[in-house]
Amino acid sequence: MSNRKFYITTAIPYVNAAPHIGHALEFVQTDAIARYRKARGDGVGLVTGSDENSLKNVHAAEAKKITPAQLCEQNAEVFKKMGDRIGLSYTSFRRTSIQKDHWPGVHRLWELCAKAGDVYKKKYRGLYCVGCESFYEESELPDGVCPEHKTKPETVEEENYFFRLSKYQDRLEKLVESGELKILPATKKNEVLGFIKGGLQDFSISRSVTRAKGWGVPVPGDDKQIMYVWFDALGTYLTGIGYGTDEAQFNKYWPADVHVIGKGILRFHAVYWPAILLSAGLALPKTVFVHGYITVEGQKMSKSLGNIVDPFMLIDKYGVDPLRYYFLSEVPTFDDGDFSEKLLAEKNNSELGANVGNLVNRTMVFLTNNFAGEIPHGEPTGEDKAFLESQKAQYGKVAQALDELRLKDALDSAMAFSSSVNKFFQDSAPWKSVKEDRAKAAASLYVLANQVKDVAILMSPFLPNTSDSIFAQLGMEKKGWDDLGKLSVKPGHKIGKPQILFARIERKETQQKK
């Protein structure tokens, strides 16, 4: 039906710490967009992966007495598992330390930039802490000593490759200003513009092999230098769809329609990355979607506070869809949000259970008990038709919000749709009419079953498991977006067995503290 492609990416997390709910949030947001496009019939590519070429991994591996490759293998696996469990429908999981998949593409990218005359060698001079094995700015050093080791960094000089970012200042400014490279939300666009207007300086894109401890992607034609991790990490967006390994696939998907990122890495995506692509002569991504961070009970997640929330634990405890629902409906799409288990439970019970779960259940059970589990032959009344008509406005609302990536608004509209169906159930009162006017009850249930089917479609981007379960309960194949509003659940169709979609979460007394 559609020949359109849609290519979306998550940022690729560092693998040197366990995934937390911030990563889970990003996966869920990305996935909701991807599933929506799929439901609309687009050919969707979703690339995620892991950023493995950092020095920290070398250190962590040393501490564990294993090789960096082994460490990355283990840690990447955890992120991949998180993606799988939370329902991230990725088409490629790109690990940056896997040579055959990733390196040919980034090598080509580098070479194209070099050919454009944008890569040059320059002496870099800075304050280097041997303990940290990294450079510091003067402003980062209280009393002139390394904050961690309390030693005075030495001045070290090293020759590195630099990227001529300054050359692209004007073009970048225009691209961002005009919205040709769209940055959402607008506040982030302003930040980027402010940064660009402040003047762009060239930045280093390589490290000495010694300093990188030999770990990372080597610079083509210079085995003394390793690529700066960001240069190769950003390259994931290209190599994930076959750049350097599968040209046909690459040409089908590139450019990216959306890069989903956290606010901490905005500059890399909205300034460095487009500049690199311009240099290499590649098309630019269309949109950079910037989400916020998650606080826990009002506090920043941090190791020292010990309040890092593990997404695996939440999934085990509450299930995938309630957690996805929390991320999409409670956390502002483009802003920071707070997480609390109490609120998760509340939303599960009062929104998911009471609205969607209850609607599906009461419809299914009613059909089972009164119509032997078969969609009845009923001719919709004038009121039924008016209701169906009035519901149509919601399809557009959900779609438009999703087209603009306003996920929370879209989900709210989908919930409002479900809510209206509940209201219709109440107003039609089939439990009365089934005794007095069976034809009327039949019509109501025929309408209700079809509306429940539409709920399943509308929820599919957000709550895929719920959506699947509703289709299973209806005893039918999954339907895409273009089935919305159609009475495709036909009279005579036999439905499946009713099932509880969202178990109530009872809060335990153990929460009490004195």
Added chain:
RNA sequence: AGCGGGAUAGGGUAGCUUGGAGUGCCCGCCGGGCUCAUAACCCGGAGACCGUUGGUUCAAAUCCACCUCCCGCUACCA
């Protein structure tokens, strides 16, 4: 310090461009109704000096100025 964003009922948001009764949404809370359904659904209600102060105006959440408080960015650090 500079630049940018924000302050709307117990929580979270929309409204602000193009002033017109505090208007809306998602929850929470209280009351009533109903009963097909996951003790749910429906209806109703309480709750806001729209951050402070001042100005423009017949009229300001909305425009202007000052102030207070929060947050982000200010380069090679998710």
